[in-house]
Amino acid sequence: MQNESAIDPKIFEEILKFSKNVIDAPKLVSAPDEISLEVTKHDVVQEMDKTRLLHYAPLTDKQHKTPLLISYALINRYHILDIHPEKSWVRNLLQQGFDVYMLDWGTPTSMDKYLDFDDYVNGYLDAYVEYIKNESSVEKISLQGYCTGATIATAYITLHPENVKNYIATAPVIDGWRDTTVISNLAKHMDVDKMVDVIGNMPPEFMYYCFSVLKPFEQGIEKYVNFFKNIENKKFVDSFLRVEKWLSDTPPIPGELFKQWIKDIYQDNLLIQNKMYVGNQLIDLKKITMPIFTQVAVGDHLVSPECSMPLHYAVGSEDKTLRMYPTGHVGMIASSLSQKKVLPELGKWLLKRS
Amino acid sequence: MHLMASKPQALNSIGPMRAFASNSKKVSTELIEINEVLMGFNQYYTEYYKQLSDTWTDAQKKVNLKAPEVPHDVEQIDAFKRIWIDIFDNDFTELFDSEKFGENYGKLVSKELELTKHWNNITNVILQSVNLPSKEEIDEVYKEIHTLKKRVGKLELELKKKEMKKNAK
DSSP, X not given: OHHHHHSOHHXXXXXXXXXXXXXXXXXXXOOGGGOOOOOSOEEEEEXXXXXXXXXXXXXXXXXXXXXXXXXXXXXXXXXXXXSSTTTOHHXXXXXXXOOXXXXXXOOXXXXXXXXXXXXXXXXXIHHHHHHHHHHHTOSOEEEEEETHHHHHHHHHHHHOGGGEEEEEEESOOOOTTTOOSHHHHHHHTOOHHHHHHHHOSBOHHHHHHHHHTSSHHIIIIIHXXXXXXXXXXXXXXXXXXXXXXXXXXXXXXXXXXXXXXXXXXIISOTTTTTOOEETTEEOOGGXXXXXXXXXXXXXXXXXXXXXXXXXXXXXXXXXXXXXXXXXXXXXXXXXXHIIIIIHHHHHHHHHHTO | OHHHHHHHHHHTOOTHHHHXXXXXXXXXXXXXXXXXXXXXXXXXXXXXXXXXXXXXXXHHHHHHHHOOSOXXXXXXXXXXXXXXXXXXXXXXXXXXXXXXXXXXXXXXXXXXXXXXXXXXXXXXXXXXXXXOOOHHHHHXXXXXXXXXXXHHHHHHHHHHXXXXXXXXX
């Protein structure tokens, strides 16, 4: 009897309110196809196979001379760098006067299963860099790589250093053996030859599985409880749905590229040892001699800091900067911290060299 | 003699059915092999759920030790939820990071791929019985297209370089 009377009636109020929010959710929330992730105005200036080169419209009267190309990751899509006007990486750089291009890797189909590192590095990325150089009448451009996009950018720079003036490596995947994430553990035990032989491209469903085991209870329960609790907060709901839509949009990864990725980066760790080959050419990190700015998130549970930081020490550049931020993988590029701290620091560094 | 004997049997089935009949042995072999792979798959599948279940039980014990009393108000419920999520996230991340999980999961996926491979083989038999290209044949076409594209790309680049040299003169 004593126990019953000790229960706070607010608990029941909370449960009733939460239940009401769950019931009301369909009326208050937009369907995923009603949400557009295209935030900042841009043109598609080049296309190759399924990849596209986007050029963002300037937001300042004058722009810095050296254009910046962003090589986005192969997992999910580039929209996270322009997810919301207030949290947009791209918009912030445009407001700082940079001329920004974005590489959209597109959605590979079964037909693309033989695309490999060579196609991405010496094919697509090289062609787009050449295009930008011609369009902007410059000899060199600035290149930013994010996550797996930084691995491709790193390989590119070692093979074509003459085209790149500045390099920004944001959470780059470099040293697979030092990576302490769950993804690295799964990758190390994967029979990737059999996987590519049987299913071709790396399917999005498998990527979902890999992501779902990262902080499973925080991401699988707490996140949605918060969502229903804040269902009447339009700003929160809008931001939540945008990120959810982005998370659910994972294209497959071409089989051959994925195979080399898992073997060379996670299983044999060739990149950091300067033993990796792309299109029969050795990737030697010492050949990176231009100014380099490495950004690492301390709480990154997708690419651990230990996996990214070795790049800073392995390159041949004398002008090199390493910055660590108290946030996570996505927080570093799409949060209020990225707007207040990460981007201003990057802009200042890049401006001096552009 | 046996070759002669098969002639009258083959005569009464023509077209796709004839091809399918001649490949039925391959399908049976694949089905037998599927059963063998399934045994291995079940072994790793059981181990996978055992690991999850053991981790869950251990995590729940830790939660019970840390928060032995039933929460009575909203703040206590929130605190309890936080403890529960933190302990479960930590324990499951530790499991997913472990050698034993990675190894078993790798073998589980490998067995699943073997099952898919056998299923693909059966599908190929059926496809070929109706005169359609098999997965391997389609793959060959994809590979050929990829090689050709690469070659054309290189030739285009060389041509471009030559043109640039010519224009420079």
